[in-house]
Amino acid sequence: MPFKGLTWDHPRGFTALDRAGRQSGLIAWDRQPLEGFESAPIADLCAAYDLVVLDHPHLGEALAQDCLCPLDEVFDPVALKRFAADSIGPSFRSYEMAGRAWALPLDAASQVMALRPEIADAPLATWAEVSDFARHEGGLALSLAGPHAALSLMSIAASLDDGLDLADGGWLGAALCVEAYEILSDLNAHANPDFGQANPIGLLEAMSSGTGIRICPLVYGYVPYAARPAPRTVLFRNAPRSRIGGRHGSILGGTGIGISRRCTPSDALRDHLAWLMSPGVQTGFIPENDGQPSNRAAWADPDVNAPVRGFYSATAATLEAAALRPRHDGYIAFQTAASAFLREALRTGLPPAAVAGRLADMFAASLPANRRV
Incomplete structure (x- = not known):
């Protein structure tokens, strides 16, 4: 058998x-x-x-x-x-x-950047360039459904902190979390809200089907979409950096x-x-x-x-630099709850400092009792 x-x-x-x-x-x-x-x-x-x-x-x-x-x-x-x-x-x-x-x-x-072939030559190496493109050209979608709001926040944080690695159970410092959330909030202000409930596969299907999505700056890469014939091809590139020469931010x-x-x-x-x-x-x-x-x-x-x-x-450098998530017993529930909270915070315009404080409290509560401070 x-x-x-x-x-x-x-x-x-x-x-x-x-x-x-x-x-x-x-x-x-x-x-x-x-x-x-x-x-x-x-x-x-x-x-x-x-x-x-x-x-x-x-x-x-x-x-x-x-x-x-x-x-x-x-x-x-x-x-x-x-x-x-x-x-x-x-x-x-x-x-x-x-x-x-x-x-x-x-x-x-890892989370990488997905884009339509017609914008492959656009300058999209940094978060500032992605934001500028979305502001003037449109067609931006964010991966925020399920656990991906929290994952996107952590990926942006990894681009801001070259040494970030959460494998041993740490969380983002307050200043880092605020800065990452400000970038996420800015992108969300220019994103198409119709795809807020789509998982990565749904987003890539939408991009492949010509729905008007031209770029998703952080989405887990799925190679079959790069193999599709034109005009259904989706191209993949390294995740954005916070600065030229910095780390590609990805989880x-x-x-x-x-x-x-x-x-x-x-x-x-x-x-x-x-x-x-x-x-x-x-x-x-x-x-x-x-x-x-x-x-x-x-x-x-x-x-x-x-x-x-x-x-x-085109995405190997992002994989080599990718950060690990926390892995403690209780993290999966935190990831789910934190993502739901982030979606609500983005919807209501909650101040970044309040977002960072609430996430820190949620993370601390998720730790096993013998690891709480």
Whole structure:
């Protein structure tokens, strides 16, 4: 009987895994909607599946529930070091916690800039340039639905602070949060409000369909949209900076494959997972089957880039510089609540200092009791 796996319902998350699982006869993959992937309790998923595709902010919750198997119980140290060295940016590190690795970073992504081909030559490298374009040319959309309002705020903050990394449970300082929110609020003032409830896939579908959206400065990159034929192509570029030469502001996304505690991994399963992470598969099978590889060499490979109009090479610098989110048990609920609060704050014009103060209080309340000050 094959192992049971759960991934998310988009070709990028499903096609390659499903095809590989069927060919090997090892894994039967189910899928859940993107919203479930972003917010479903990880313990419930691990109770029902042997393999679970997850995002790194779920780690604290998973460790608190003891529902994932550490990778060092499945792979030898040499293999783990190889996976880490091959992965772009902080992809592998995002799944390390409490001194151990808990998922294989099969898929790499971060918030990047999406734009229509007709404005590819517009000066859009900084937030000031994006704001100026939106003010005079229109066609701006923001990714604010679901958890993405908070993620957009954090990405802007990362462009303002070259050293920002929230993986160990910190939050934005008051001055940094105010400055990031002021940029987000300025952009929101010029954004098309009709797409405020659209998730990243919905936004990219709208851009691809010629709805008038010409630029989304922060949206998680999905390579299939770059592969679509004209006029449905969406181009992707590095996320904006706060200043020329500064950091591309982005929060790491992507997905990893975790092994649940209910699973008893076989040698065949271990070899299959290692095969999925191998350079040849990451530069061949994965992108050929709608996937978005995590292997750094794949992102630089001309043959991988050619069919997708340079999607990987045009955004790799953003991946390399991407910041990690907090990962404590309680963060996912904070991310949801903070995004809802930010949408309301943008709608009502709440002062930036009040926004920063409220977010700091919400974050502090989300921490486990033994970590609250």
